[in-house]
Amino acid sequence: MPPVKLFQFRHSPFCEKARLLLSAKAVPYAVQEVTPGVGQVDLFRRSGQRQVPVLQDGDVLAVGSVAIARHLDSKVPEPPLLPVDPQARARALLWENWADTTLAHGARMALLQAVSQDNHLRKALLPQATPTPLRDLLGALPGEMVSGVSQLLTRAGFQQLGHALEQLTTLVANGQPLLDAQHCVADVAVAAQLYGLKFPTAAGAELAGRGVPGIADHPLFEPLFAWRDRIYGAMGRGDLTPAPSSDPDNPASTPGDHG
Numbered sequence: 283m284p285p286v287k288l289f290q291f292r293h294s295p296f297c298e299k300a301r302l303l304l305s306a307k308a309v310p311y312a313v314q315e316v317t318p319g320v321g322q323v324d325l326f327r328r329s330g331q332r333q334v335p336v337l338q339d340g341d342v343l344a345v346g347s348v349a350i351a352r353h354l355d356s357k358v359p360e361p362p363l364l365p366v367d368p369q370a371r372a373r374a375l376l377w378e379n380w381a382d383t384t385l386a387h388g389a390r391m392a393l394l395q396a397v398s399q400d401n402h403l404r405k406a407l408l409p410q411a412t413p414t415p416l417r418d419l420l421g422a423l424p425g426e427m428v429s430g431v432s433q434l435l436t437r438a439g440f441q442q443l444g445h446a447l448e449q450l451t452t453l454v455a456n457g458q459p460l461l462d463a464q465h466c467v468a469d470v471a472v473a474a475q476l477y478g479l480k481f482p483t484a485a486g487a488e489l490a491g492r493g494v495p496g497i498a499d500h501p502l503f504e505p506l507f508a509w510r511d512r513i514y515g516a517m518g519r520g521d522l523t524p525a526p527s528s529d530p531d532n533p534a535s536t537p538g539d540h541g
């Protein structure tokens with residue numbers, strides 16, 4: 283059993299970011315799936331807050347994806363997630379911040395809206411512990427009964443997300459990392475937030491290739507998702523294997539072997 287444990291929601295982009303960071307450093311880890319609600323009470327007891335991801339590495343607890351990147355750089359210095367050069371580091375941190383806030387918000391809203399209109403997505407994204415009858419029931423409900431989110435992302439908000447993705451597509455069209463010659467936390471943070479816009483292979487067969495209509499299937503964004511997929515490859519997550527996950531009732535059951 284690896285000594286490093288990731289507390290996660292399977293399909294959270296921030297947890298995907300943490301898994302990509304762990305893979306970039308080739309650190310073996312186990313995952314503990316946190317049950318939304320009740321599982322977050324235990325997480326609060328451990329970490330003083332209720333959000334995932336949280337990484338436990340022996341006595342060290344890294345709370346949130348930014349702290350996880352810092353911890354992994356101190357544990358395994360090469361390759362650095364944060365560039366050593368101060369200016370490159372500043373650029374990487376600004377990119378990470380943009381991805382974790384503006385991009386994360388737009389992508390989350392767009393996915394929520396897509397989920398409210400797509401039974402298949404809704405069922406596939408439910409926590410693993412959801413009993414099959416409840417999964418079937420929730421999948422069958424009309425979108426507006428499951429969430430009142432259909433008005434959350436305005437047309438302007440969707441357009442703003444589209445414009446940002448267009449700029450990103452232009453920036454990465456040559457397939458290069460966002461900064462300098464080496465992939466760093468900037469690339470990982472951006473790639474992770476694209477997770478629900480078009481699910482990567484690593485999300486599993488039920489989700490791979492699906493996502494937000496108008497984005498996942500728009501030819502304009504193909505180079506962006508191809509770039510994202512290359513990052514997964516570079517981080518050792520380009521294969522068909524979904525991230526390891528454990529039974530929430532028996533968290534020690536599945537050692538993570540990604541890295």
Ligand SMILES: N[C@@H](CCC(=O)N[C@@H](CS)C(=O)NCC(=O)O)C(=O)O
Nearest residue numbers: 294295296332333334335346347348
């Ligand atoms: N700033 C945090 C954000 C983490 C975050 O937003 N986690 C979400 C899942 S994507 C969460 O735990 N939401 C549950 C809640 O807020 O209760 C990071 O970088 O890790």
